[in-house]
Amino acid sequence: MIVRWLYNLLLWAMTPGVALYLLRRARKQPAYKLNWDERWARYQQPTRVSGVIWLHAVSVGEVRAAVPLINALERAWPGRPLLLTCMTPTGRETAQSLLGDRVEIAYLPYDYPGATQRFLKRYQPLFGLLMETELWPNLVHACQRRKVPLFLVNARLSAKSAEGYRRVRWLLSPAITGLTGTFAQSKADAERLIALGAQNVSVVGNVKFDFEPATELVARGAHWRTLVGDRPVLLIASSREGEEPLLLDALEAVTLPPHTLLVLVPRHPQRFNEVAELLSQRGVRSLRRSAWDETPIPLETTVLLGDSMGELNAWYALADLAIIGGSILPFGSQNLIESCAAGTPVVLGPSTFNFAQAAQLALEVGAARQGQDATEVARLAAQWLNNRSARAEASKIATRFASAHRGATQRVLDLLKRRVPRD
Template identity: 50%
Template sequence: MPNLRLLLDWTLYRLALLIAAPLIPLRLLRRGRRERGYLRHWGERLALGRAPVTGALWIHAVSVGEMRAAQPLVTALREAHPEVPLLFTCMTPTGRATAESLYGAFAHIAYLPYDTAGAMRRFLRRTRPRVGILMETELWPNLLHAAARLKIPMVLANARLSERSARGYARLPALTRACLQKIEVVAAQSEADATRLLKLGAMSVRVTGNLKFDIAPPPALLERGAAWRAQWGARPVLLAASTREGEEEALLRAFAQVPAEVLLVLVPRHPQRFDAVATLVEAAGLAYRRRSTLDGELGADTRVLLGDSLGELFAYYAASDVAFVGGSLVPLGGQNLIEAASVGCPVLVGPHTFNFAAATQLAIEAGAAQRVDDADGLMDAALKLLADAAARARMGEAGLAFAARHRGAAQQVAGLVTGLLTAGCC
């Protein structure tokens, strides 16, 4: 019966791929209308052309957040194995741009092919990585099957699995189990993540913590944040960071009732939405400027500063008095609040933080973050904090201590990878 269930799951997965395959070019073209990067490097998405490198340590991070989370692990691996080349793969143009900015000086960068059996076989046969590292929870059945056939050890690093995601994987239980059992070692963020992964079939699971705690705020961005704050003037600053579709309209409606001396800095999560969010600010009747066109001081009449820039989130946190971390007012699971805590910025989050449940709960328990119910509650909580310097200072200090207390995951995960590199299996 288990073999029959696995055959059924594989059949369903391959049938879904077969149906989707003709739609891939249409999807790339449609997305390319908003984000030109989707129109480039199509050959890589099918594993066509020359291999970017062979015999590398291979790290796959689907997009921006995962690519940034890999930074401390990359540093640890380069220190331990400077002779081994690095290959980074991703799925999105913004992920690729992030990889190029962070690692382009010393690593090879490409798109991971779509998870068809032929494309994955070609990719792995041509690149022959010594170890593959999948960031967070990226389970691609054909990739893992091909890696196992070629005896390429795979690591699932910084693994997290919410209850919602676990239910999704459980719909194809035999296939999920087969995938997880092809992974040499799983480095989970928390005990809860480890428990869910073990229940789904993972064999070797270690709780190593969250790599994002090991990302140190870059001094250059902290300095940039201080310079911005001088430009913005002596007024309270509320940051809405990494906001998602469905949040900004409610945020702007609530913010319109806030006293005019408060500045809202609004930073959408996805760059392709910058123009759409600018339209929402205009519709709300709020005077605004864009970070990309701001030159000099920000006028006192400006109510909203639209953060339409990439790679500057630490600077935004450093320049703000209070930060709301988005994706949490709507049921999208929230975004990473560790960066805000690590620069001592008090944090507010909405009710939906299931993608970062462990880190969010720890931050709330530490006194570094507060939860709100909706946009109106967010503005009420923000105004109370903006009026209470002592409360902000307590939350900021709690955030710094919270971030420092949970560091160390990078060295643990690097140790697991080193064990595979030196075990003679690769």
């Protein structure tokens, strides 16, 4: 009780800083100004839905991973309304593009006691699912008081994060023990979570393996391939701040096949103009996706900048090989699974803690290679691009790898059916 009181006191002290943070983000990404009141669970209009099945996915990656689970929940609880909450505008936009009106979409309010109570009163969830590592003490406590079963799904916890969590165990332990159940990605994740107090822990695998790209995106990528012709295509997927200069320098120092087309897709849309300016300063002959009329790309164009939202799976379908962003600098890597599912082998940098198990499995079977810095990543990419037969074999391996690890969504669903009310 005292711990939560201190936590709430800290939250209130931080409130002006939270508001300033949103305003600063809105300078580069105006969508942060929209739906402002939802952040504090102050709603202007009555809800269209209540008695929902509620799933929380922080941002783009979690939203995409949630889609197979949402499909399964719709089948298991037909007619029951679904609520998907996010924390970022890009997550919300992704949810809208992937799911449309199939679900109610809203921001999860910040973890103030009154806000969490208003949120639960408004939507009255039958049960809730939190994707990956989302643990909010007041939210878990409010769900316990209202007897709302709450599960941590696709749960992961790296050794580094576990050490950090142990330092604030006094705060997080009640939240972890307050969960109805935890569905962990791997045995190692489960053991770390149990050490922090998690109960009813099951190892189910990674639901991100169950994601199926939209058919039209795969077809779009195949169409783009006809416009590129026989040129090798190297994709830098979901690059993070600071990684583009490192990779561009490293790729200039290796020998790529003649006329290789580099496709560069930054992770965050607010950085599109920044990366375009970087290419311009370097004198790179580039073309922005937003300016491309989908006619054949001239040979003198060496970089195609993917400054669009929601087309990553089309880029994977186009590419021969992908360097996964977020792995060059210590961001923990972006999702390598979707690339492998498209039959596009991947090169990883040293930082993969967000996808530790998937990365290790991909490396073991040969669907991925890993470099210890941008220089080695570029060298490995060049080796693969210059060896057509090895790359073709790696493509087959990547497809088999992604397919072999599917099924986590069904395992989650089977466990939920035994633990939560049925209509």
